[in-house]
Amino acid sequence: MVKTETKQKILEVGAEIIRKKGYNNTGIQQILQAAGIPKGSFYFYFKNKQDFGMAVIDYYTEIIGSRFQTFFNDPQYDSITKLREFFKSHNEMFESENFEGGCPIGNLAQEMSDQDEIFRKKIEKTISLYLDASTKLIEEAKKEGTITTNYPAQSLAEFIFNSWEGAIIRMKVEKSLTPLIHFDKLVFEHLLQ
């Protein structure tokens, strides 16, 4: 493997282990072993575990961002449907994973926000990128008349995002899609109407 491929491999494998086991509960050796990368080569690519943690957040930010863009730019949907379909698009994946893992950003937010200020700021920034994009969709939906509430778009976007994160945690407890189905109906058929 060339250098960038090795780095990418460590990142892909490590990100998934951290999503499922937690950051503190995951060792660098465990990641390298799972990735089939020789012991000791980690520090060739990452300064330390925290530096790797930042790369994991970037990795997921990019994946989630590109998934968001797919719906954001889909001309077949009006603005509110774009947002709704973005959320719903995760359900198949969650189901295929037996409702384990959940949201990597939400997990790290819960685990790391009190423990590491660099993590907290990085997570805050990632969330704000998503919130800016979804706030725009809600503003558009207000103009299109598909949302009639006069509550500010940004507050709605924040509440919806937080509720989704809560629903995902509940999915992990219930091992069922039901919390996400309630989330979808209550937000898009009640709250925003």
Added chain:
Amino acid sequence: MVKTETKQKILEVGAEIIRKKGYNNTGIQQILQAAGIPKGSFYFYFKNKQDFGMAVIDYYTEIIGSRFQTFFNDPQYDSITKLREFFKSHNEMFESENFEGGCPIGNLAQEMSDQDEIFRKKIEKTISLYLDASTKLIEEAKKEGTITTNYPAQSLAEFIFNSWEGAIIRMKVEKSLTPLIHFDKLVFEHLLQ
């Protein structure tokens, strides 16, 4: 200290460390040291760390349950206000803790649901106790006419609980009460109206 006092001390100190640092990230020695209890006496009171984890969930279930009862039984409030005041009653504590820690049950739900089936089931049961009580309040509020939506009481109770948990995680990221203020307004002044 007599035996029950020692056990209670380990529990109180250990529960708070786990709430702030996570279960996997907390060692038994760390708990005993913080509690000022001689090394080695842990296994006199608890079978193992998992057994202690179950006791921690019981400990918080009791605290949250008694807080809930305070509002549930307060004759000055109608049903929906009881529920709203229960949520709001946490904000002062969150603020005094500089928005660290958050909800012990939500934290363990996120961290442990995929990793330990005994934890998952225990957490599920604790959440269901809370949900039964809040579903009752919402049913009462429907009879009192303070909630007019025809959405089923249990689904509303679940969505509201999940959204609160999401708002608490976001509070930890933002280090601000704002997510909880939005939660309060959007749920009690918009969703349920």
